[in-house]
Each structure stands twice: as structure tokens, then as C-alpha cells.
Amino acid sequence: MITPEKAADLLEDVKENSHFKLHMGTNIASLKQLAEALDIMAEAAFNHHVNANKNDFAAWIRHSIGDAELADTINKMRDRKRISAAVRKRVDFLETKSRENKLSGKDFLTCGVTDFILGAVIGFVIGMIFAVII
Numbered sequence: 001m002i003t004p005e006k007a008a009d010l011l012e013d014v015k016e017n018s019h020f021k022l023h024m025g026t027n028i029a030s031l032k033q034l035a036e037a038l039d040i041m042a043e044a045a046f047n048h049h050v051n052a053n054k055n056d057f058a059a060w061i062r063h064s065i066g067d068a069e070l071a072d073t074i075n076k077m078r079d080r081k082r083i084s085a086a087v088r089k090r091v092d093f094l095e096t097k098s099r100e101n102k103l104s105g106k107d108f109l110t111c112g113v114t115d116f117i118l119g120a121v122i123g124f125v126i127g128m129i130f131a132v133i134i
Contacts, residue, residue, distance in 0.1 A: 007097035010067050018064040020057070023048035031065060031091050038084035046080045057083060 002010075013029035020028040023045045028034050034057065038046070049056035055075050062071035070090045077083045 002094070002097055004098050004100045007094040010065060011091070011094050011098060014064045020060045020064070028060075031061070031067070031070070031087060031094070034061075035084060035087040035091055038080055038087060041080075043080070050078055050080070050083070052078070057087075 011031060013033075016027075016029075020034065022028065022037065022041065024042070026037065028037055038057075055077070058071045058075040061067050061074070067090070070087065073090075074083045074086050077086065
């Protein structure tokens with residue numbers, strides 16, 4: 001089970017020394033960038049990284065991103081469109097998951113206003129009690 005925090009971590013850019021370096025020189029730092037690159041990269045560049053003997057994208061996802069589930073999903077795939085679709089689906093899932101348990105701006109403000117009013121009322125009541133006692 002992936003927590004919202006883990007999902008957000010998997011979407012982050014990896015450190016520069018862990019970027020995926022495409023055969024043609026472009027660096028990829030995140031799953032989202034990989035999904036975009038898969039859609040536009042030349043077939044020759046794709047075939048350099050994915051062939052009958054290897055899937056460099058699956059290895060990078062496992063070791064640099066840390067997403068073993070996605071790596072397992074695409075490891076045996078050899079079709080660029082299928083890999084791209086799988087990566088996009090995972091990115092969408094992780095984005096949705098990372099937003100769970102987060103207050104929206106409206107919810108946050110509502111909580112803040114409610115807490116302020118409650119605090120003001122309690123403070124007023126305690127102040128009145130002290131004023132009567134003293």
C-alpha cells in the first residue's frame with residue numbers, strides 16, 4: 001500500500017547524479033518527464049534503451065525512482081506506446097494518491113476561521129470569569 005507521502009516521493013525529481021541519460025543526450029529526472037520523453041523520442045533512441053536483452057527504463061525506475069511495482073510492470077514490455085501508457089497511468093495514480101488526506105485551501109481556511117472563533121469565545125469566557133473573581 002502506497003501512502004500519500006510515498007506517492008509524492010515517487011513523483012519527485014531524482015538527484016542530478018541519478019538522472020536517466022538518454023542515448024541522444026537528454027536527461028530525465030522524474031516519472032512525469034519519462035512519460036513525456038517516451039511520447040516524443042526517436043525510435044532509435046528507444047531501441048537503444050529497450051530491446052530483447054534489456055529495459056533500461058525499468059532498471060532506472062527500480063533503482064533511481066524506487067518504484068519496484070512500476071518497474072516490474074514494464075520490465076518485460078518492449079513496445080514504446082505500452083511502456084508510455086503504463087508510466088502515464090502510474091503517474092496519474094501517484095498524483096491522485098499524493099493528494100489524499102490533504103486539506104484544500106478552502107478547507108484549511110474554514111478550519112482556521114473555526115479555530116479562531118472558538119479560541120476567541122473561550123478566551124472571552126475565561127476572561128469574564130477572571131474579571132468576576134478578581
